[in-house]
Amino acid sequence: MSDIILGIETSCDDTAIALVNSNGEVLSSVVSSQVDIHSEYGGIYPEHAARAHIHTILPTIDLAFKKAGVKPQNIEAIGVTRGPGLISSLLVGLNTAVGLGMGWNKKVIGINHLRGHLRSADLEQQRVKYPATILLVSGGHTFLAYMKDINDISILGTTRDDSVGETYDKVGRMLGLAYPGGPAVDRLAKEGNPNIAFPRPLLNSKFEFSFSGLKSAVSRFLAANPDALQADVAASFVQAVMDVLIKKSHNALKNYRSKSFVIVGGVAASPQLRQQAEKLCNKMKVELCLPPLKWSTDNAAMIALATWDYIKLNIHKEPIAQLQLPIFEF
Amino acid sequence: MLTLGISTSSGKFAIVFGIEKKVLYSSDNLKLSENKDIRKLVETGLSKIGKTVDDLSSIIVDNGPGGTSSVRTGVAFANSLAYALNIGVAPVSSLELLGIEAFDKFHKPVICSINSTKGNIFVGLFDKNELKSAKYGKIETILPDFLTFSDEFVLIGHQSTRIMELSQDKTYTDTNLTFANVETLLTKSHLFNDKIVKFPKYIIPITEENYQ
Ligand SMILES: Nc1ncnc2c1ncn2[C@@H]1O[C@H](COP(=O)(O)OP(=O)(O)OP(=O)(O)O)[C@@H](O)[C@H]1O
Numbered sequence: 001m002s003d004i005i006l007g008i009e010t011s012c013d014d015t016a017i018a019l020v021n022s023n024g025e026v027l028s029s030v031v032s033s034q035v036d037i038h039s040e041y042g043g044i045y046p047e048h049a050a051r052a053h054i055h056t057i058l059p060t061i062d063l064a065f066k067k068a069g070v071k072p073q074n075i076e077a078i079g080v081t082r083g084p085g086l087i088s089s090l091l092v093g094l095n096t097a098v099g100l101g102m103g104w105n106k107k108v109i110g111i112n113h114l115r116g117h118l119r120s121a122d123l124e125q126q127r128v129k130y131p132a133t134i135l136l137v138s139g140g141h142t143f144l145a146y147m148k149d150i151n152d153i154s155i156l157g158t159t160r161d162d163s164v165g166e167t168y169d170k171v172g173r174m175l176g177l178a179y180p181g182g183p184a185v186d187r188l189a190k191e192g193n194p195n196i197a198f199p200r201p202l203l204n205s206k207f208e209f210s211f212s213g214l215k216s217a218v219s220r221f222l223a224a225n226p227d228a229l230q231a232d233v234a235a236s237f238v239q240a241v242m243d244v245l246i247k248k249s250h251n252a253l254k255n256y257r258s259k260s261f262v263i264v265g266g267v268a269a270s271p272q273l274r275q276q277a278e279k280l281c282n283k284m285k286v287e288l289c290l291p292p293l294k295w296s297t298d299n300a301a302m303i304a305l306a307t308w309d310y311i312k313l314n315i316h317k318e319p320i321a322q323l324q325l326p327i328f329e330f
Numbered sequence: 331m332l333t334l335g336i337s338t339s340s341g342k343f344a345i346v347f348g349i350e351k352k353v354l355y356s357s358d359n360l361k362l363s364e365n366k367d368i369r370k371l372v373e374t375g376l377s378k379i380g381k382t383v384d385d386l387s388s389i390i391v392d393n394g395p396g397g398t399s400s401v402r403t404g405v406a407f408a409n410s411l412a413y414a415l416n417i418g419v420a421p422v423s424s425l426e427l428l429g430i431e432a433f434d435k436f437h438k439p440v441i442c443s444i445n446s447t448k449g450n451i452f453v454g455l456f457d458k459n460e461l462k463s464a465k466y467g468k469i470e471t472i473l474p475d476f477l478t479f480s481d482e483f484v485l486i487g488h489q490s491t492r493i494m495e496l497s498q499d500k501t502y503t504d505t506n507l508t509f510a511n512v513e514t515l516l517t518k519s520h521l522f523n524d525k526i527v528k529f530p531k532y533i534i535p536i537t538e539e540n541y542q
């Protein structure tokens with residue numbers, strides 16, 4: 001058995017390819033970002049994303065093999081994101097994977113993108129100790145989960161409306177910042193004071209989230225106070241988000257014995273979140289596991305690492321698109 | 331010298347296998363065309379003719395226009411299979427396929443049309459194995475220019491009836507066909523040989539952005 005997986009990720013707007021071995025060592029990881037294409041529209045237009053994928057996918061695959069110094073014959077299998085995601089984007093990755101698998105005579109496994117995010121914290125280095133509490137905060141998802149081990153995940157709570165990343169992006173747009181809004185809002189927030197009292201939605205619900213009320217509150221505030229200091233608006237918004245995320249994470253850690261607290265997904269790149277999570281973990285005497293920044297947002301290394309779980313547990317999933325896919329499913 | 335032809339522009343997936351211009355297997359004939367799993371189609375075809383994927387020496391793929399997502403599916407598969415096997419792949423536009431098929435039957439200039447979004451149409455004027463003109467937009471705007479080419483036309487594609495209504499002073503032969511036969515990819519493969527590419531070149535689907 002070979003020790004290398006080819007990971008393919010095209011669920012959204014990045015064409016990502018990686019070669020990863022069973023220890024989580026990343027032999028190569030190439031992400032062709034479409035930010036330039038989508039920033040013009042302030043968001044992702046699915047048809048543009050799919051067209052860009054078909055332009056970039058083969059050169060990106062070729063580059064990943066060259067960078068790793070690996071021959072296709074030497075891989076064990078291909079893991080490709082089958083969902084959740086945009087159908088038109090998923091189809092490019094899936095059908096490319098199927099063609100490669102057929103030509104190279106390699107098994108092709110359809111991977112749950114969220115399983116990829118979960119496993120991102122173990123890339124390059126084994127970090128997560130089980131049982132673990134997971135906070136997944138990405139562009140499309142927001143939830144707290146408890147993992148007894150790789151094979152046993154329960155969802156504690158999820159968002160009733162918008163995801164955190166989406167909320168960041170929308171507030172970014174309201175503030176006239178570049179897409180994606182997340183990093184830009186964080187940067188601006190550092191220059192301001194959190195002196196505006198935005199709501200902390202569902203603060204008293206143990207694990208459930210809601211962000212649409214916060215988003216509307218920012219919008220109403222900006223309409224009523226056009227001269228407000230933008231940095232203060234950003235800082236107050238970020239503080240409201242942090243209060244909610246940290247409070248609910250605290251609830252989880254109090255109720256579920258955990259060795260690790262893991263934060264994954266694009267918003268895990270937020271320095272404010274990293275800082276406040278560290279405080280929480282020190283208080284709770286739990287080890288904080290954060291993937292390096294580059295593994296927080298979409299990449300294929302996390303998909304390849306998740307593929308190893310499927311292989312080790314002997315779980316085969318066909319490379320067929322599934323637009324909705326819960327985290328506890330493989 | 332096994333060649334694989336793939337056509338997905340009609341929204342239904344069809345493949346053909348052949349050697350030179352001889353068809354060995356066509357999924358259309360076997361009524362498997364509703365199948366959207368391209369791998370299964372190809373595997374079924376290969377096993378029917380007792381060949382393996384390693385016997386393939388080239389791929390010809392219909393790169394649209396047509397169902398945007400299904401064209402992309404066929405093209406993504408064709409590109410990656412060709413890349414993996416280190417063989418060439420040739421694109422044929424779905425309009426050209428229509429044109430070839432209609433001209434073959436009637437030997438007259440052909441107007442081919444494929445519907446796009448928002449009432450826009452991909453229209454092609456085809457004569458003697460050659461796409462003379464390709465336009466995208468409203469049929470009413472495009473048609474007058476095309477009609478100066480001849481007094482008699484063969485019609486194939488979505489807009490055939492509409493074209494006859496719009497300009498009644500020309501003579502038309504209606505093929506009553508909207509999509510081409512996948513076998514044309516193989517039986518006319520000599521027309522596509524000069525379009526074969528190998529990685530780092532690959533096939534891009536035809537859309538309103540790159541159609542002219
Ligand atoms: N520093 C940051 N602070 C806050 N948010 C950030 C930061 N960096 C990135 N983000 C946000 O992360 C999100 C993207 O994350 P990710 O790539 O994990 O999401 P996705 O893959 O689009 O969604 P999903 O994985 O749920 O399908 C964007 O909304 C972006 O604004």
Ligand SMILES: [Mg+2]
Binds near residue numbers: 117138297298
């Ligand atoms: Mg993601």
